[in-house]
Amino acid sequence: MSTRASGRTVGGLRSLSLQAPAVTLLLIWMLIPLGMTLWFSFQRYNLLMPGMEQFAGLENYRYLLTDPALWSAMGTTLVLVGSVLAISVIGGTLLAVLYQQEFFGRGIARVLAISPFFIMPTVSALVWKNMMMHPVNGVLAWFTGLFGLPAIDWFSSYPLLSIIVIVAWQWLPFALLILLTALQSLDDDQVEAARMDGAGPVAVFFFITLPHLKRAISVVIMIQMIFLLTIFAEIFVTTSGGPGLATTNLAYLIYIRALLEFDVGGASAGGVIAIVLANIVAIFLIRMVARNLEE
Template sequence: MNRTRASGRTVGGLRTLSLQAPAVSLLLLWMIVPLGMTIWFSFQRYNLLMPGMTGFAGLENYEYLLTDPALWSAMGTTLLLVGSVLVVTVVGGTLLAVLFQQEFAGRGIARVLAISPFFVMPTVSALVWKNMMMHPSNGVLAWLAQSLGLPALDWFSSLPLTSIIIIVSWQWLPFALLILLTAMQSLDEDQVEAARMDGAGPLAIFFFITLPHLRRAISVVIMIEMIFLLTIFAEIFVTTSGGPGLATTNLAYLIYIQALLDFDVGLASAGGGIAIILANIVAIFGR
């Protein structure tokens, strides 16, 4: 009897594995082959402008990057950009989720409008902010400043990194709002009502009931956003091109410079390897 059951489990398990094997194999190839090629090229001398200069470079590409001040500037910019956007989106998303959970006229329309920016393509949103919002002469912010008797600000020259943070936060705030607002739907209203009857004010309810309830959703928002924010490129490419100087050059844009402007595949691949290590370190601390 036991042998029959064990045999049935084994046959069923083998059948399940045989059905899963093609999909798992394809997924592994899709992930491992590009990663393996990146690691391989990072140890090679491979510059498209110098086809005769090839061969195994060892750790030369990594040594060059690690001694290049541009790498450390880009890593600092990357971490500052990721941290700032996370603070803005998590704090703003939490407050907006609490606000949109309340009953008010036009709540459905307001929710749709608040979530809509997340569906705008990064390139389009960067162009809108550059030419319509932050333009020093014809932008909406310049018009508001002049209406108040203040001088118009050239955002991308005076505050380039702050400008990128504002644009990216505008894109990702709706994502945080969507996740946190969904989590708010499962909040026990009886618990909130009981707290009110016991004399708890809005701040006490927020810090001791709402915020602990959203803790898991906030961690999900942080992890997902962190993965994508480490690879921000389109907003920088469209608005500042990494400048002025290296002010807005993050790690992704530095790799782009090495690969598609300097045509150095070896250095770009080494930068990709460093980016992988940085992403894993950030993910460990973000848990």
């Protein structure tokens, strides 16, 4: 008995010693940037005034929380994340059902549908800005010209909608990939039995396919929401947060504070607020996914 206990203890210590370097490195990788962000958030620290740093207490947070730009950026972030999630989940579900069907060239069609996800965000934004939405040389301007309609300057007239389209175009294939993979495990006998009982395509979709995809949809929402909270490249390349603050989300507002206004203290306070919001969202989403996995 004691020999077994001793063996388990030695094995546990050996396993812990092997894991310790990786865990230590991960903690250092996480805690040092977080600690520096917290430290600077309590400092009055502007890069244009070197040597004049001083402790500011909660002044950076007070200024940021009373700044209308913060609430505008949070509203823009909410609209952007919610819109892209809706497009990705609904569109990804419908496309997954479509690409699950047998048709000629299905393999090539699947590869083409998934490929936008592997394009870098900056490249994707440049393609849409200069080749698709350009008011003179863009594909959309050429298409509207076929019907005698005037060209639309998308990034001036509909800036937030343009960003939503670009981001959704890139993240829709991710949802399609996850949902299509989940759809592979759907029992064909169950679908065939429902059809023999008289269920049409709509009934099969809502009562068999959609419940089967419930867990996969939860995973898609969790992963995408975490990444969508940090959208930056698409905004930087296309609108630079404008016109005004129309496309300035929380991540871009932090960039403006840090690298355009050189206010490291204010940007760090914004970073802390973003971390708190991201963790609240993550906790909520993890609980939702865990609840779906238990069902």
